Amino acid sequence: DIVMTQTPLSLSVTPGQPASISCKSSQSLLHSDGKTYLYWYLQKPGQSPQLLIYEVSSRFSGVPDRFRGSGSGTDFTLKISRVEAEDVGVYYCMQGIQLQGTFGQGTRLEIK
Amino acid sequence: EVQLLESGGGLVQPGGSLRLSCAASKFTFSSYAMSWVRQAPGKGLEWVSGISGSGGNTYYADSVKGRFTISRDNSKNTLYLQMSSLRAEDTAIYYCAKDRSRKCFDYWGQGILVTVSS
Numbered sequence: 001d002i003v004m005t006q007t008p009l010s011l012s013v014t015p016g017q018p019a020s021i022s023c024k025s026s027q028s029l030l031h032s033d034g035k036t037y038l039y040w041y042l043q044k045p046g047q048s049p050q051l052l053i054y055e056v057s058s059r060f061s062g063v064p065d066r067f068r069g070s071g072s073g074t075d076f077t078l079k080i081s082r083v084e085a086e087d088v089g090v091y092y093c094m095q096g097i098q099l100q101g102t103f104g105q106g107t108r109l110e111i112k
Numbered sequence: 113e114v115q116l117l118e119s120g121g122g123l124v125q126p127g128g129s130l131r132l133s134c135a136a137s138k139f140t141f142s143s144y145a146m147s148w149v150r151q152a153p154g155k156g157l158e159w160v161s162g163i164s165g166s167g168g169n170t171y172y173a174d175s176v177k178g179r180f181t182i183s184r185d186n187s188k189n190t191l192y193l194q195m196s197s198l199r200a201e202d203t204a205i206y207y208c209a210k211d212r213s214r215k216c217f218d219y220w221g222q223g224i225l226v227t228v229s230s
Contacts, residue, residue: 001174037214037215039215039216041217043157048207048220048221049149049207049217050220054212055216060218092156094159094215096213096214096215097214100159100171100172100173101147101159101162101215102159103156103159
C-alpha cells in the first residue's frame with residue numbers, strides 16, 4: 001500500500017497570513033495516463049469531508065482561489081494564500097492511483 | 113444537488129453483523145463508482161471499500177477484507193456495506209462517497225455511527 005505522510009500535523013495561523021501543508025507519498029502518484037491522482041480534502045468541525053483539490057492542482061467547484069495545490073511524483077503541497085476563519089479544520093491528502101486508496105494522517109489548522 | 117443519505121448504523125456486539133445503506137439521489141447513480149470511508153472517534157479518515165458503477169468490480173482495505181462486502185442496487189440507487197465479524201476497532205462514523213474518478217470523492221454523505229461494544 002502507498003503510505004501518505006503529511007507535515008505538519010497541526011498549525012496555527014493568523015488570519016490573512018499564508019499556510020502550507022506538505023504531503024509525501026511512498027510511491028509516485030503519476031499514472032501511465034499522464035495524470036497524477038492526488039487529492040486534498042478539508043473536514044470542517046462537525047462536518048463531512050469536502051473535496052478541495054483534485055489531480056494535484058485543480059480546484060473543485062466553489063473552492064476559493066486562495067487554495068492552491070502543487071507538486072509532482074511523490075511530493076505535494078497545499079497552500080492557502082491568506083487564511084480565513086472559515087478555513088479551520090483538518091486537511092487530508094489522499095492518493096487514488098491504487099485500487100486501495102489511502103489518506104494522509106491529517107493536518108489540523110487553527111486560527112490564532 | 114447530489115444527496116447521499118446513510119442509514120443502518122447503531123450498536124452491535126463484537127462478532128456481530130450490520131448492514132449499512134446509502135440512498136443516492138440527484139445524479140445518475142449507475143454511472144459512478146462509490147466508496148465507503150470511515151473515521152474512528154478522534155482519528156483520521158480511512159478508505160474502506162469501493163465498487164464500480166456496474167457493481168462488477170469491488171475493492172477492500174486489508175483491514176476489512178473477508179469481513180465486509182460492498183454491493184449496490186442501481187435500480188434503487190442504493191449502496192450497501194454488509195459488515196460481519198465486527199470488532200471494537202470497526203467502531204467509527206461511516207461515510208458513503210460518490211467517486212467522480214479514481215477515488216476523487218466529490219460528494220459525501222453525512223455519515224452514520226457504528227459502535228461495536230459489548
